[in-house]
Amino acid sequence: MAQVSDHGGGVRSIEVPIPDNPLGFTLVYVLDTDRGPVLIDTGWDDPSSWDALAEGLAACGTSAGDIHGVVITHHHPDHHGLSAKVREASGAWVAMHAADISVVRRTRATGPERWYAYMADKLVASGAPEEHVAPLRAARDRRRGPAGTGTDSRRRLPGLSPALPDREIVPGELLDLAGRRLRAIWTPGHTPGHVCLHLEERHPARLPGHGRLFSGDHLLPRITPHVGLYEDPDDAGEVADPLGDYLDSLERIGRLGPAEVLPAHLHAFTDAPSRVRELLDHHESRLTGLLTLLGTPLTAWQLAERMEWNRPWQQIPYGSRNIAVSEAEAHLRRLVKLGRAEAVPGSDPVTYAAV
Numbered sequence: 001m002a003q004v005s006d007h008g009g010g011v012r013s014i015e016v017p018i019p020d021n022p023l024g025f026t027l028v029y030v031l032d033t034d035r036g037p038v039l040i041d042t043g044w045d046d047p048s049s050w051d052a053l054a055e056g057l058a059a060c061g062t063s064a065g066d067i068h069g070v071v072i073t074h075h076h077p078d079h080h081g082l083s084a085k086v087r088e089a090s091g092a093w094v095a096m097h098a099a100d101i102s103v104v105r106r107t108r109a110t111g112p113e114r115w116y117a118y119m120a121d122k123l124v125a126s127g128a129p130e131e132h133v134a135p136l137r138a139a140r141d142r143r144r145g146p147a148g149t150g151t152d153s154r155r156r157l158p159g160l161s162p163a164l165p166d167r168e169i170v171p172g173e174l175l176d177l178a179g180r181r182l183r184a185i186w187t188p189g190h191t192p193g194h195v196c197l198h199l200e201e202r203h204p205a206r207l208p209g210h211g212r213l214f215s216g217d218h219l220l221p222r223i224t225p226h227v228g229l230y231e232d233p234d235d236a237g238e239v240a241d242p243l244g245d246y247l248d249s250l251e252r253i254g255r256l257g258p259a260e261v262l263p264a265h266l267h268a269f270t271d272a273p274s275r276v277r278e279l280l281d282h283h284e285s286r287l288t289g290l291l292t293l294l295g296t297p298l299t300a301w302q303l304a305e306r307m308e309w310n311r312p313w314q315q316i317p318y319g320s321r322n323i324a325v326s327e328a329e330a331h332l333r334r335l336v337k338l339g340r341a342e343a344v345p346g347s348d349p350v351t352y353a354a355v
């Protein structure tokens with residue numbers, strides 16, 4: 001049975017499962033409008049997830065074919081995965097921030113072998129050991145080889161051919177929703193085009209504060225969203241500072257003071273400002289801890305090995321190590337931007353030291 005919650009005031013959520021993922025599910029929100037229901041995010045592209053979404057919509061008295069529009073908080077496959085299917089069923093528009101539309105466009109245009117090559121180069125530059133990089137090189141070469149060509153395996157990999165949105169979400173503007181006031185707030189950091197959506201209407205239970213906030217992955221209870229470097233094979237230089245973006249976006253959301261936060265994972269919660277404070281404190285103490293580690297020059301990989309994670313480095317699986325090193329790099333980028341660390345001249349792979 002689909003898990004559906006009624007949040008009042010024409011807002012419901014459906015738990016759409018993410019197969020084999022400890023997060024469990026994405027909360028897909030159904031927002032009633034005068035032109036039909038609008039979804040906020042769609043969930044992971046898997047038959048079981050689609051069934052859960054369809055059942056949930058039925059429990060809400062509607063169906064995928066009745067969806068008027070789809071608003072996507074960010075391009076990740078647990079949020080945008082089913083957008084193509086919803087659009088196919090209903091003809092709904094799909095809206096996303098321009099920066100994440102660029103990521104979608106790039107993902108659609110980039111073959112897996114280019115991604116493997118990009119990831120391998122990036123890991124080498126971060127100081128990853130050869131045994132970690134080798135499987136990526138092998139995967140790239142398999143894709144290049146005569147046996148690995150063709151599109152079959154590509155189709156089976158989720159998230160490689162995401163739906164191209166047909167509307168842009170413009171930061172600061174109200175979305176074009178009949179009978180509702182939903183304002184887009186650009187909150188880059190977790191992805192370059194992440195948006196939160198502020199429902200500027202009185203809270204249905206009259207909780208104090210300003211409306212309700214669909215927070216995507218930006219502001220979650222209990223868990224800290226991943227903030228790594230924006231992955232872009234065309235990234236020319238060290239320009240982006242995703243952690244800096246994230247911390248700025250967090251402060252803005254804290255100042256908004258919504259009465260209730262409706263996140264894309266776990267559960268709804270109140271008192272956004274104190275959750276924002278916890279996250280800002282967490283990152284501040286993390287940055288301070290890293291500066292201590294950087295008393296000795298370290299590569300991004302060595303820093304990741306020494307940082308505190310939810311389990312010892314030896315027990316972190318392969319894919320999660322890639323995410324961890326990307327997170328270490330985002331922290332290094334922030335420290336460099338703040339003038340608190342710098343790259344050691346002539347080091348290769350590059351090492352960083354506290355200033």
Ligand SMILES: [Zn+2]
Binds near residue numbers: 074076190217
């Ligand atoms: Zn995400």
Ligand SMILES: [Zn+2]
Binds near residue numbers: 076078079217264265
């Ligand atoms: Zn997510």
